Amino acid sequence: MIDWTETSLADTADAIQAGRLKARELAEATLDKTEGLAADLNCYVSVDSARYRTAADGADTMQATGRPLGRLHGVPLAHKDMFYRKGRVSGCGSRLCADIPQSTTATVLERLDRAGALEVGRLVMVEFAMGPHGYNENYPQCRNPWRLDHIPSGSSSGSGVAVGARLVHGSLGSDTGGSIRCPAAATGVVGLAPSHGRVSRYGAMPMSLSLDVVGPLARTVRDAALLLDAIAGPDPNDASAIDVATGGFESALDGPARPLRVGIACGYFDDDIHSEIRRSFEGAADEIGRAGFALTFVKMPVELLRKAADLHPLVMKAEAAANHMKSMRALEREYGVEVANRLHAGFFIPAADYIQALKVRGSFLRDFVAAALTNCDVLLTPTLALRVPTIAETTGKRGKDYLDMVAGLTRNTKVINFLGLPAMTVPCGFDTRGLPIGIQLIARPFDEVSLLRVGHAYQRRTIWHDQRPAVARGVADVTAGTQQEILVENEKSKS
Amino acid sequence: LPDVGAAPELPSADNHAYWETSMKATPGIVREWNEAFVRLQLTLVRLEELPVELEQLSAAAESIREDVRFDVDPFDFHKALLNCMPREAR
Numbered sequence: 001m002i003d004w005t006e007t008s009l010a011d012t013a014d015a016i017q018a019g020r021l022k023a024r025e026l027a028e029a030t031l032d033k034t035e036g037l038a039a040d041l042n043c044y045v046s047v048d049s050a051r052y053r054t055a056a057d058g059a060d061t062m063q064a065t066g067r068p069l070g071r072l073h074g075v076p077l078a079h080k081d082m083f084y085r086k087g088r089v090s091g092c093g094s095r096l097c098a099d100i101p102q103s104t105t106a107t108v109l110e111r112l113d114r115a116g117a118l119e120v121g122r123l124v125m126v127e128f129a130m131g132p133h134g135y136n137e138n139y140p141q142c143r144n145p146w147r148l149d150h151i152p153s154g155s156s157s158g159s160g161v162a163v164g165a166r167l168v169h170g171s172l173g174s175d176t177g178g179s180i181r182c183p184a185a186a187t188g189v190v191g192l193a194p195s196h197g198r199v200s201r202y203g204a205m206p207m208s209l210s211l212d213v214v215g216p217l218a219r220t221v222r223d224a225a226l227l228l229d230a231i232a233g234p235d236p237n238d239a240s241a242i243d244v245a246t247g248g249f250e251s252a253l254d255g256p257a258r259p260l261r262v263g264i265a266c267g268y269f270d271d272d273i274h275s276e277i278r279r280s281f282e283g284a285a286d287e288i289g290r291a292g293f294a295l296t297f298v299k300m301p302v303e304l305l306r307k308a309a310d311l312h313p314l315v316m317k318a319e320a321a322a323n324h325m326k327s328m329r330a331l332e333r334e335y336g337v338e339v340a341n342r343l344h345a346g347f348f349i350p351a352a353d354y355i356q357a358l359k360v361r362g363s364f365l366r367d368f369v370a371a372a373l374t375n376c377d378v379l380l381t382p383t384l385a386l387r388v389p390t391i392a393e394t395t396g397k398r399g400k401d402y403l404d405m406v407a408g409l410t411r412n413t414k415v416i417n418f419l420g421l422p423a424m425t426v427p428c429g430f431d432t433r434g435l436p437i438g439i440q441l442i443a444r445p446f447d448e449v450s451l452l453r454v455g456h457a458y459q460r461r462t463i464w465h466d467q468r469p470a471v472a473r474g475v476a477d478v479t480a481g482t483q484q485e486i487l488v489e490n491e492k493s494k495s
Numbered sequence: 496l497p498d499v500g501a502a503p504e505l506p507s508a509d510n511h512a513y514w515e516t517s518m519k520a521t522p523g524i525v526r527e528w529n530e531a532f533v534r535l536q537l538t539l540v541r542l543e544e545l546p547v548e549l550e551q552l553s554a555a556a557e558s559i560r561e562d563v564r565f566d567v568d569p570f571d572f573h574k575a576l577l578n579c580m581p582r583e584a585r
Contacts, residue, residue: 197576242576245585258583307562310555317552332536344541345548347533348525353556356563362571363562369579377581399544403551420576445576446584 005029006468009075009169009223010250016074019063023074023118027056030076030120034167037471040148042140043161045081045091047121052076055118071250072230073116079172080156081122082129082205083109083214092205093127093136093155096327096334106203107238108172108214108231115230120168123158127339129174129207130320131155132182132409133394137336141391144186145469146435150388153186153409155179159217160187164436166472170218170227174204176211176316178413181425184217185383185438188427188467190455191217192224193413195445196420197242199228200235208319209240210358211312211417220465221426221455225249228448244446252449253456260450262288263298263376268305269412269440273385280429280437281382284458288380291457298379301371308364308418309411311357315418318354321346338402365419369444377450383425383438385411416442424451427464430483436464466490520546520553 015021059074084102134157144150145165156173160183173180175193184191216227234243289295425438522542
């Protein structure tokens with residue numbers, strides 16, 4: 001008997017469409033599993049079982065009438081708690097928003113509704129999406145399903161955990177400096193930060209509008225393509241959502257296409273990376289070469305990337321401070337200490353410095369593409385430069401120690417937000433403590449198709465995305481183990 | 496115009512040591528700036544911590560002074576996104 005909570009989103013959606021699986025049947029299995037695991041992982045703010053069951057029944061009734069179904073019909077999703085739905089609270093990880101129902105619905109949620117997706121509940125996030133570790137003092141500690149004493153990373157912490165632990169088939173997150181890709185890498189799932197302007201941010205909590213993007217976390221690259229198909233495209237409610245050709249991401253995975261050249265980034269991204277990450281990264285690059293892509297080494301414009309990395313917090317903090325000025329002056333005590341501290345510096349940034357940082361983005365993007373993405377279509381880098389830290393290693397830091405921790409976790413991701421490029425992390429192995437490792441794929445603006453094609457070809461040749469953490473196999477205490485032990489245990493549980 | 500007296504005498508613009516010291520973010524400067532414009536309830540600990548962060552941000556801004564062109568609109572970034580898009584994605 002197939003456990004449909006374990007299958008990919010694409011396979012599950014196909015089964016529902018073919019009548020082999022009822023949405024209600026899947027809802028019961030999903031809610032059972034959620035009830036069993038959510039308390040260990042602390043990834044949900046709230047599970048709306050009644051609403052989900054009603055929606056699942058509605059989906060089955062609709063299917064029985066023979067009406068055309070959306071691609072995501074009946075599939076359970078849950079999202080970072082920052083996508084507004086009219087009449088419902090979106091807590092944004094904050095005490096300030098905990099009781100205020102929204103007056104509008106996010107464009108991305110409307111699009112997922114139209115595609116037939118169902119929503120299980122609201123997922124935990126770092127307060128106001130400000131922090132890459134996954135910590136939020138307003139909630140119990142959200143935990144990495146691979147090792148409960150390690151961080152899930154963030155800020156889309158609940159999204160990574162829920163998808164990684166196989167509680168939902170996919171999730172939306174937001175990414176300002178790595179907030180989709182870092183938790184996806186830390187929890188062993190695919191995370192796609194689309195090009196700036198690819199997906200509408202209307203009805204999504206803003207953090208830094210110059211840098212924010214909305215995108216999916218999913219079990220496979222194909223699943224991410226399905227979700228991107230559903231949410232991408234221009235939106236009259238969001239002037240920053242650019243009107244470029246969209247759709248067809250899933251169909252592009254297997255169809256005929258131009259041969260792609262893949263570049264291994266040399267410099268900046270691979271500086272001082274942990275030896276275990278280097279080993280997995282090099283193994284993944286070799287495998288991508290064996291999949292038929294022409295591999296080349298590409299020297300990075302290191303000085304440009306260092307400047308972009310330094311300018312990223314300048315833009316992010318100035319914009320976040322502007323968003324929060326009113327409530328920080330009046331209600332700072334309602335903010336978590338860490339987030340309030342993170343906001344402070346933004347109030348002291350001179351307007352001229354902020355505008356200068358925005359003025360150089362265009363030339364930085366042109367120069368980076370000319371240097372790094374002219375002789376290849378997709379660049380490969382490690383997603384995280386360091387191994388996933390423990391909760392203890394990242395909690396309670398102050399001053400420069402805190403800044404160094406944030407910079408360490410986001411070094412390889414935040415520069416991509418500054419450049420507005422699409423990037424995706426794909427699982428590529430485990431470290432010796434049993435924590436996942438991710439490889440980051442980067443492409444030119446609006447070339448998500450190339451990212452997805454390379455990632456999908458890689459997943460067809462590898463098994464990393466098929467591995468489940470012990471908690472998802474019903475093993476309560478997680479001590480993980482080595483990469484080899486994880487593979488053996490997963491194989492045993494399947495048979 | 497009213498007579499405001501002689502302008503205070505400042506060190507020469509070539510006196511880099513003076514200006515680098517005087518323009519450096521210090522807890523005192525952060526406190527005065529906060530009281531004058533920002534108006535947050537900053538604790539003493541934060542007043543001590545913030546200069547490190549402000550110096551980093553200031554250095555980031557300084558690093559691109561030479562790169563910033565007078566006649567570029569920040570919206571140039573959107574043009575660059577479209578210009579750098581591969582033909583197949585259009």
